[in-house]
Amino acid sequence: MDKEQITRILEENGIRPTAVRILVARILVNAESPLSLAELETSLDTAPKSTIFRTLNLFLQHRLVQGIEDGSNSLKYEFCHTQGNNKFDDMHIHFYCEECQHTYCLKNIQIPTIELPDGYSMNSINYMVKGICNKCNSDKQ
């Protein structure tokens, strides 16, 4: 995705498209799996982590990215590809491999929804499966 498209996405979400923000957004859009702050920091050795951190928080507030807790004690960030008002449609599960420590997006497995008790309102869901991935399983034998 090129600079113009990223810029448009940022503007559509009410975010001023500065240089750093476009860089961060581009990396996230093109990533095939959720990235940590540290991973973004190494991809972007021009910007300090505080700036990236603030950028990510801004994106979170605008629901442009989603935070994923995979238990690796560093939050991962994933771009929300379904823009517009049906962002909930994109809720897929994630898989954390306890061997290679990689977090996979299982994009084609939707999170099964549940009914909350009366009075509870929902903002987001995290469905995180942990185990061993196919690559590590096949390496073992």
Place this chain on the structure above:
Amino acid sequence: MDKEQITRILEENGIRPTAVRILVARILVNAESPLSLAELETSLDTAPKSTIFRTLNLFLQHRLVQGIEDGSNSLKYEFCHTQGNNKFDDMHIHFYCEECQHTYCLKNIQIPTIELPDGYSMNSINYMVKGICNKCNSDKQ
């Protein structure tokens, strides 16, 4: 639950029942919601956090407790009430209130299971819903 019962549970799980372990286990067994290391530390002002930490890790290894990531950037620990070989039966969802920062066990809502792609094997699932709890919702109006 009294000391004898706790001791028995520890022994059944191959854990030597020392004084500190019994204390930690008792708090967790009687807790109505998952507790953080810091919360256990204040309940147990006799033991330092390093000891509690190691005890919790031991319990985790033996699957006597379950770790729950609620996004509050401190891991919560919950006792696995279903002992024996059907521990997976106890997998219920959790709810994190973004207002009062409390983590609820919704014990009577089971985690809907999914089918993993070929080659992936599962060790555990975390189903975490975030939003506003009934108490905070009713306080608002």
Place this chain on the structure above:
DNA sequence: TGTTCATTTGCAACCCGGTTGCAAATGAGT
């Protein structure tokens, strides 16, 4: 184009949950 003011960025320092090394205390087996 130059000026002004709000926003954003970079840096450095800090916070805090988690983790470790090591010596002292405890516990099980003799």
Place this chain on the structure above:
DNA sequence: ACTCATTTGCAACCGGGTTGCAAATGAACA
């Protein structure tokens, strides 16, 4: 009581995340 492995307490450390503040940048306008 003696010995050896395990557990505990303390203190120091680590690393992800967060913040304060001054410099840089950007938008609006004369």
